[in-house]
Amino acid sequence: MIDEKEHGDVMEIDKELMTKIYDLRRRLHSIPEASMHEMQTKAVLMSFLRENTDLEIVDRGAWFYAVLKSSDDRIGDEERTPIAFRADMDAVCGQDGKPGHYCGHDGHSSILCGAAAWLSRASQNQIINRGVYFIFQPGEEIGAGARLCRDLIIEKNIGEIYGLHNIPGYPRNHVLTIDGTFACASTGLEIHMIGTASHAAYPEAGKNPGPALARLLLEIEELTEEYNRSRGFVRMTLIGMDIGNANYGVAASEGTLRMTVRAEREKVFAGYVDEIKQIAQNTADDGGFTLDIQEIERFPATENHAVNVDKLRKCAADQNIVVTELAEPMRWSEDFGYYLQETKGAFFGVGDGEDHAQLHTAGFEFPDEIIETAVKMFVGLALM
Structure with missing residues (x-):
């Protein structure tokens, strides 16, 4: 549950909920599915949200979203347009053609479920004064999923969107930001x-x-x-x-x-x-x-909007999360850039650890230790 403290204090997350998120991540890890074939993954995620939130869940076939309605009449105001968060669901196909969660999308989806559950509980205390959309996207590895989902931005008048990726080679639980392009x-x-x-x-x-x-x-x-x-x-x-x-x-x-x-x-x-x-x-x-x-x-290039990168920095500072500024964009690509062509927003990283196995290698597995930091970032952004 949300612990309402003075602004700037660290929000504490319910340990029982964290255990459920860890269990969800391991469940997803055991059922990797190739891009645009994430039906079992999708079913597991929807089931988790039904059991742990009171959010409206909308099935769009290959993908789905959950929405937390605003408890404030000001939802139509420009400053309080809905906010969205996105996670990818697909796995990487190795040289043998078999899918495996070697990129961390099992962790990304679990993080988004955790944020949804946390904010759902917060809404019962009328803390949320804007609509929040949680987008569960297929096909990121092949650049196809965001093109399916991005029309939701215009359809729901979403004013800002955020996404993240876990990144090896950087200190664990550091939030990684950059002005301008995050990924090429x-x-x-x-x-x-x-x-x-x-x-x-x-x-x-x-x-x-x-x-x-x-x-x-x-x-x-x-x-x-x-x-x-x-x-x-x-x-x-x-x-x-x-x-x-x-x-x-x-x-x-x-x-x-x-x-x-x-x-x-x-x-x-x-x-x-x-x-x-x-x-x-x-x-x-x-x-x-x-x-x-x-x-x-x-x-597309994932080109961050300056105002939203500043929000990332403030959100991390408010929760005593260390921010590391990237010296240059990531050379790899991320289809989150399609959303940023439709509305303001930013993409950020969370460090897996300096010595963590590299993405897209057989030795990689998502580090559960960074989940709480990532959930806090999404929740903090929603509450700003």
């Missing part, structure tokens, strides 16, 4: 060129895309260097290149160049990707190749 924009690019086959003895009779794709890779590297000099951080990582096959009597006639590209800012990223596509088209046209370009798992 990214997408996979698959550039496929088709020419014409020929006998290996007469390569001039065909069109082999190998040299064209090699030149294209070098041009993209030059473009990347130019962007970094003049427009801010971008990065291209070569994932692979496939040309022809193992038939030594036939010259290659098809080839695919695969890369991941990323950037700190969304506008820069959009221009960077467009220029890569244009260079690829020019290269294909010059060589007489058919071109096909596919984007794989595009993520």
Whole structure:
């Protein structure tokens, strides 16, 4: 239950509730599900909320949200528009194709359930004077889930939204903040060129895309260097290149160049990707190749709003939680950026510990010790 103290004091959380949250996290860890297939996970989360809160729960098929109605008539005022919090539900698929909670989404969903239960109890004492939405999102790992859920922001006139990620390599229970971009924009690019086959003895009779794709890779590297000099951080990582096959009597006639590209800012990223596509088209046209370009798992930049980052800092200070300012954005991507295109808000991290196993590795498991800190941050933001 909420312990109502003077502003600035640390709020104490009910130990029985914390035990339930820990148990929920371990239950979720045992049933990992791939992106857009989180039906058992979703059922467990909805059941927890029904048993431990009096919130309205709205099922939207692949995802759901819970809502705590305002106890204050001022809900229509600009300053008291609803607030939202988001957690992701999906697991990571390893090299064997099997899902596992190697990123901590089991912890994120448990944290959001904990905040919902805590605030539900607080509302019985009429502490809450604004609507609060708890969004349980699928498909974050593939950049698909937030696009499904973000219409709720406009539909419910949500004025601000927050999300978090646990992050290894930083002191445990430190809140990690940054002005501007928290996580970079990214997408996979698959550039496929088709020419014409020929006998290996007469390569001039065909069109082999190998040299064209090699030149294209070098041009993209030059473009990347130019962007970094003049427009801010971008990065291209070569994932692979496939040309022809193992038939030594036939010259290659098809080839695919695969890369991941990323950037700190969304506008820069959009221009960077467009220029890569244009260079690829020019290269294909010059060589007489058919071109096909596919984007794989595009993520927007997660660009925080300054006023909401300041709220994060104040919320942490009010509860004696240490804040660590990040020196630069995370290079990985997070689809929370789609929400920040619709309303104000901020994304933050909670440190897992300096020596904690890295995300997306088989040795990773979410540290339960950071759950209470994360719950307090969500609750504190809702009460501000």
